[in-house]
Amino acid sequence: MSILVTGARGKVGRAVIGRLHSAGLTVRAASADPAALTVPDGIEVAELALGRPEGFGAALRGVRQVFLYPEPAGIHELVKAAEAAGVEHVVLLSSSSVLGPDAENDPLAGHSLQVERALACSGLTCTFLRPDAFASNSLGWARPISRSMPIRLAYPEAHIAPIHPEDIADIAVEALTGTSLTGRSVTLTGPESLSFREQLAVLAETLGREIPVEKISRAEAERQMADYMPGPMIYSLLNLWEAADRGPAAIADTTHTLLGRPARTFRQWARENAAAFIQR
Template sequence: MTILVTGGRGRIARAVTTRLHAAGLPVRVAGSRPAELAAPTGVETVELALGRPETFATALRGVRQVFLYPEPAGIGALIEEAGAAGVEHVVLLSSSAVLGPDPEEDPLADHHLRVERALAGSALTATFLRPDAFASNALGWAHPVSRAQPVQLPYPDAGVVPVHPEDIADIAVEALTGGRLAGRALTLTGAEPLTFREQLAVLADVLGREIPVERITRDEAERQLSAFMPAPLVGSLLDFWQRADAEPVAVADTTATLLGRPARSFRQWAAEHADAFAPGRTAV
């Protein structure tokens, strides 16, 4: 019973693959550029490109479960091929954005929602993992922090519940290897609500140096983010931060509630990634 992990270059996919392989389970890793996949020794890598249906059959041969990164382009053909290949269960890495207001009008939410709806309308059992803010989003602050510059934010007091990526991987593996989570839609958070200002205070404590915070306008934030992010996604992100500023995100499903073990904290994530914020750091 092979488990196929798609989006093999992603951080969550790599962590899921490592766990499955360490458990001795047959796992295959797929991506649009298989030569760039860094899979553990002995793990098969294959091409799977949603824009190229001819890659589906080989990737899905002998597969019964799939860990799926969301991509609406070609999802219908992939689901059809998966059913024909005997796939029984898909664990989708979705997003809590699908639960926001008017998700069809939100580019980020709609991207995930279309995949969720395609799976929900199929004969496959589907588990939706809907993580909220990742703890690793804090890497976006590495550039100013490593240069002792203020972190500029339009909504520094937006309240989120950052989830450690390793917790998401643990929950994904449980969904792939056990029956308790099959067919459920799970909103994933960490266990501790933190504003952006509070996250930076934790990071400052871990690093042993002050991190100044500077409030900027939404327009200025939009200008900055647009330098490396498509405009529709910038608007989606800023809308989320604005909502979280007015009404902080609540704690939802965690490894404690789902797996019976404590959730990893933002402080733990910060300690693990302190090097990314080191003075003079040029890349994350």
């Protein structure tokens, strides 16, 4: 049995590949640009570009399970190719945003929701993993922190429960190799609710220096984010953070509840990634 891992250049995809390979399982790493992949020796690579369905058959040949990143382009053709190839199970890295109001029109949720719906209408057994905010989203602060600049936020008290990407990988591997998650949809978070200000305090303690936090207006935040993000995404994110400003984030499933092992904390992620916040 071969397991196809899409998004093989991503943090979670690479971690899933490494765990499956270490367990002695046959893994095929897929990317739109397979020549750019760096994978352990013995792992087959395949080209899979969702906008080019003519390559789906070769990528899926001999595959029984797929770890799938959510990309709606070509998803219906991919589903048909997977069914024709005899794929039995798809584990989708979706998003908790699909559970929000008006998710189909939300730029944060739309991609994942389209893929979930296409899979749900197929004859494939599917597991939907719906992580909330990644701890690694904090890397968005790396540049100003490394330059001793203040972090300017419209909603510094907004709470999230950031999940360590390695925990997502652990849960994905369990979904691919065990049966406890087969056919389920699970919302994933980290083990604790932290405001943005509290996350920055953890980073400051880890780095051994102060990180100033400056509260700004929503309009200022919109102008700041417009340098690197499209308008609809900015609007959606700010709405999300405004809602999260009202209190602690809910804790959903973690590696503790699903796998019986401690969940990695944001503090652990900060220690592991401290170098990213130091200017070189």
